Every structure is written in C-alpha cells, then in structure tokens.
Amino acid sequence: MMMLIIFMVFLPFLFIYILKYFSFGVSHDQSQLPPGPYPWKILRNISLFKNSPHIAFNNLAKIYGPLFSIRIGGQLVVVASSQTTAKEILKNRTTSGRFLPSLYYSIPGTTHLSVVTAKECDDMWKSLRTIGQSYIFSSKAIEANTLIRKNKVMDMMNYLRTKEGESLNIENVIFATISNIVANILASRNLFSVNLDGIADRKLVALIHEIVGKSSSPGLGDLFPIFERIDFWSKRSAMDMYRLIKFAWGDIIKERRASIRHDSEQDFFDVLAQNAYSDDQIASLLMEFLTAGTHTTTMTTVMLMIKLMKNQEILFRVRDEISNQALDGNSINESRLSECQYFQACIKEILRLHIPGAFGVPHRAIETCKVNNYTIPKDTIILVNFWAIHLDPNNWEDPESFKPERFLGSNIDFMGAHFQFLPFSAGQRMCPAANVAVKNVQLIVAYLVYYFDWNFPDDVNQSNLDEIMGKLKTTFEKENPLCLIPKIREQHIFEQCI
Numbered sequence: 001m002m003m004l005i006i007f008m009v010f011l012p013f014l015f016i017y018i019l020k021y022f023s024f025g026v027s028h029d030q031s032q033l034p035p036g037p038y039p040w041k042i043l044r045n046i047s048l049f050k051n052s053p054h055i056a057f058n059n060l061a062k063i064y065g066p067l068f069s070i071r072i073g074g075q076l077v078v079v080a081s082s083q084t085t086a087k088e089i090l091k092n093r094t095t096s097g098r099f100l101p102s103l104y105y106s107i108p109g110t111t112h113l114s115v116v117t118a119k120e121c122d123d124m125w126k127s128l129r130t131i132g133q134s135y136i137f138s139s140k141a142i143e144a145n146t147l148i149r150k151n152k153v154m155d156m157m158n159y160l161r162t163k164e165g166e167s168l169n170i171e172n173v174i175f176a177t178i179s180n181i182v183a184n185i186l187a188s189r190n191l192f193s194v195n196l197d198g199i200a201d202r203k204l205v206a207l208i209h210e211i212v213g214k215s216s217s218p219g220l221g222d223l224f225p226i227f228e229r230i231d232f233w234s235k236r237s238a239m240d241m242y243r244l245i246k247f248a249w250g251d252i253i254k255e256r257r258a259s260i261r262h263d264s265e266q267d268f269f270d271v272l273a274q275n276a277y278s279d280d281q282i283a284s285l286l287m288e289f290l291t292a293g294t295h296t297t298t299m300t301t302v303m304l305m306i307k308l309m310k311n312q313e314i315l316f317r318v319r320d321e322i323s324n325q326a327l328d329g330n331s332i333n334e335s336r337l338s339e340c341q342y343f344q345a346c347i348k349e350i351l352r353l354h355i356p357g358a359f360g361v362p363h364r365a366i367e368t369c370k371v372n373n374y375t376i377p378k379d380t381i382i383l384v385n386f387w388a389i390h391l392d393p394n395n396w397e398d399p400e401s402f403k404p405e406r407f408l409g410s411n412i413d414f415m416g417a418h419f420q421f422l423p424f425s426a427g428q429r430m431c432p433a434a435n436v437a438v439k440n441v442q443l444i445v446a447y448l449v450y451y452f453d454w455n456f457p458d459d460v461n462q463s464n465l466d467e468i469m470g471k472l473k474t475t476f477e478k479e480n481p482l483c484l485i486p487k488i489r490e491q492h493i494f495e496q497c498i
C-alpha cells in the first residue's frame with residue numbers, strides 16, 4: 001500500500017521527466033557531446049542491452065565511432081571502445097581524479113569501508129590500498145603467501161584423487177580453492193569446503209554472485225538520478241546484502257579478534273583490527289576483496305581449462321613446458337611456472353578472449369572535461385569496453401581465435417601499458433591484484449593439467465562445447481557449470497606431488 005502511495009505521488013514528476021527527456025534530450029549542449037543514438041533506438045533493442053551490453057555497445061561503436069554517448073534512463077553514459085580512447089580515459093585518472101567509480105549501491109546509515117567503490121582516491125582509499133599492498137598485492141606479499149597457495153591446491157588435489165573416474169563439477173572445486181586461498185591471505189581462515197557441498201557454502205556462494213550481479217547492474221537511482229533519494233528498493237536490497245555480509249564474516253571476526261597478532265605472522269585482518277576499524281567495516285572490506293578476487297579468477301581458470309581441453313596440441317605443449325622447466329623432482333615449483341613463456345601466453349590469451357569483466361568498474365566524471373575534443377559533462381558515467389578492444393581487428397590478427405603464440409616474443413604484459421590488452425585495466429585505479437590473480441590461475445591449471453587427464457561425461461559433445469557451456473553474459477557467468485571426469489596420469493608421480 002505504502003509503495004502504491006509513493007508511486008502515485010511521484011507519477012506526475014516521472015511523466016514530466018520522461019516528456020522533457022524525449023522532447024528536448026539532455027540539458028547541456030548536445031553538439032559537443034560524443035555522437036550517439038537517440039534513446040528510442042535503445043528501447044527497440046532493450047534485450048540486447050540488458051543481456052549482452054558489451055556486444056550492443058560494440059555494435060554502436062561501429063556506427064558512431066570509438067567514443068560515443070548514449071542515454072540510459074536519465075543517465076548520460078560515454079563509452080570508449082578503442083585503444084586510443086581507452087588510453088585517453090584511463091590515463092586521466094590522477095590522484096585529483098576525473099574518472100572514478102560510480103557507487104552502484106549505497107548503504108545508508110553505515111560507515112561502509114570500500115576500495116573498489118571509493119569515489120575518490122582519498123586518504124581512506126590510500127591507506128587501505130597501502131595495507132593491501134603490504135599483505136596481499138606486492139611481490140613480497142605474494143612470495144610470503146606461497147605456502148597458502150600450495151596448501152589450498154593440495155586440498156584440491158586430495159579431493160580430486162577421491163573422485164577419480166567420477167563426473168564432478170570442476171567449477172565448484174576451482175571456486176572453493178581460489179576463495180580459500182584469498183580468504184586465508186585476508187584472514188587466515190577457510191570459507192568453503194573443497195567442493196562447496198554444504199548448505200552454508202551454497203548460501204555464501206549465492207551471496208557472492210548476488211554482490212557481483214548487483215554491483216554490475218544499475219539501480220533506479222543510477223539510471224534516474226533525480227530518484228536517487230527515493231530509490232528505497234536499491235537501498236533496501238543493499239541493506240539486506242550488508243546484513244548477510246556481516247553474518248558471513250561474523251564468527252571469523254569474533255574468533256580472530258580474540259587473538260590479534262602483532263608479529264611477523266600477522267595478516268590483512270590483524271592490521272585492520274589494529275587500526276581500530278569496526279567489525280562491520282572489516283566485514284564489508286573482506287567481502288569486497290573476496291568478491292573482487294574469486295569470481296574473476298575462477299572464470300579465467302575455468303575458461304582456460306575449457307580451451308586446453310578443446311585444443312589438445314596446446315595442452316600437450318603446456319604439459320611439456322611444465323615438465324621441462326617447472327619441476328622439482330615430480331613436484332611443481334611455483335616460481336618456475338612464471339618462466340614458462342608459452343603457459344604465460346595461454347593465460348594472457350584467455351584473458352584477452354574471455355575477460356571476466358567486459359567494462360571493469362564504471363567510472364563517473366567528477367568534473368566536466370574534454371576527451372578527444374568532445375565535452376564529457378560532470379556526472380557522466382564512463383565505460384571502457386575492454387571486451388571490444390580485446391577483439392578489435394585493428395589490434396589483433398584473427399581476434400576471435402585462441403592463439404597463445406601471438407603473445408610469444410611480444411612485450412605486451414598484464415599491466416595495461418599498451419592499452420590494447422587491459423584485463424586488469426590500467427592507470428591508478430587498475431586492479432592491484434593482477435600478479436596475485438595470475439599466480440592463482442597458473443598454479444591451479446598447472447596442477448590440474450599436469451597430474452590429470454580429463455574427460456567429458458558421456459552426455460557432453462565436445463564439438464559444440466561452446467554452445468553447451470551456454471551464452472556468456474557480461475560477467476561471463478556461464479549458464480551450465482563445467483563437469484569433467486579426472487583420471488590420474490601416473491600414480492607414482494601423483495603420489496610424490498602431494
């Protein structure tokens with residue numbers, strides 16, 4: 001009833017707003033905006049924009065150019081779709097900052113702690129990025145966390161040996177392994193059982209998926225800024241999510257608070273606790289890092305497994321390289337994996353073809369500025385279509401094909417310096433965990449392919465695996481999970497690796 005009354009009160013305003021919007025367009029000088037389509041064209045193709053915005057925006061870029069503008073609801077959005085325009089946008093993100101993430105969901109009444117959605121590179125953001133650098137992201141931290149990665153991969157291997165010959169959901173196993181690596185780096189605790197079979201596991205996975213979904217789909221207030229204050233739906237759903245986040249980390253935080261470490265063993269959690277952050281703040285930050293790290297890395301690992309299974313000659317070449325360059329006896333030496341050039345090229349190629357976040361984190365112009373002589377008004381949302389840049393034939397020969405050798409002998413790295421390969425974005429707000437993510441992917445895939453042969457269950461036809469895996473969405477969440485059957489390649493070698 002309450003909702004109905006609110007709706008009736010605001011209906012006339014909505015009507016006037018829509019009328020103004022369709023008859024006069026945007027209020028600032030249209031001639032200086034990047035070119036773009038009329039709003040009704042978007043309405044005609046609404047399902048494409050909803051389901052595959054990276055494809056829809058790429059189609060528009062082919063008509064309006066590599067920097068175009070578009071109205072989505074009442075929000076002006078500018079999309080960059082080429083190496084040059086991406087460079088213009090990303091290199092402009094200085095400390096004073098022009099383009100910073102738009103807060104896609106707000107949590108009223110809380111002091112929510114965030115790196116990813118921090119609107120500006122303020123003191124809080126700097127302090128949290130510095131703590132993260134010391135305990136998670138730096139080369140020293142990555143080295144210090146070697147044992148965590150190894151132990152969690154061993155948990156995975158021990159589980160897989162019990163499932164030899166059976167069809168199993170390998171995505172769950174990979175997701176659990178990556179989540180437990182990240183959770184141990186953050187707070188020295190496991191979060192999941194190794195195959196996600198408990199009820200608590202499934203609830204937490206659902207929450208992580210919900211956070212990923214919500215943070216990549218705009219709420220009413222994002223689309224129609226004049227309704228931001230009355231966007232009770234988004235606010236209520238953010239509050240619900242926040243309550244679940246606190247619950248998910250509650251026991252771990254309580255337990256860890258009882259024995260905070262001050263010695264060389266301390267982790268990310270210890271430092272947050274020593275810096276007087278509240279339980280609520282710590283829970284939201286741990287969840288943010290977990291969410292940022294698990295979904296993306298799982299999708300990359302799963303996609304690489306699929307590509308290797310579909311391209312056996314590439315798989316054999318990776319195995320040979322591991323065998324020749326990365327073994328200590330029969331065990332894989334993690335640091336030597338980084339020297340396996342072909343394997344590294346495979347990881348780059350999968351991130352090029354299947355980037356987990358087609359647009360990265362959306363940004364907002366915090367002041368009116370010029371890009372390529374066009375005006376970008378204050379508050380415009382700015383997207384970089386990384387997916388389109390990764391498949392641009394001007395940047396890549398035969399861009400749709402999986403060809404790791406394109407990266408051999410090339411100096412294109414993961415850090416975005418060339419702006420044609422941006423899996424972790426570039427510039428000041430790029431992903432701080434690029435090296436962490438690559439370490440996790442390479443270690444898990446190396447163990448899976450070196451010690452096991454994998455077969456598809458009988459009901460899976462390999463030749464149309466892409467269709468079977470389902471349509472890829474923006475976050476590259478697949479509709480059907482990947483099920484595979486493991487077979488230990490050589491028992492005596494396997495025994496020596498665990």
Ligand code: HEM
Nearest residue numbers: 115116292293296297300360361424425429430431433437
């Ligand atoms: C394959 C795996 C990953 C990919 C593809 C990826 C990609 C990205 C991208 C594109 C951004 C947005 C950058 C921008 O706004 O320009 C980002 C931000 C971020 N990522 Fe990652 N990421 C991955 C793994 C991880 C992991 C493992 C962690 C943490 C353990 C992590 C933590 C973060 C954080 C904290 C930010 C926000 C940085 C800031 O705004 O200051 N990511 N990531």
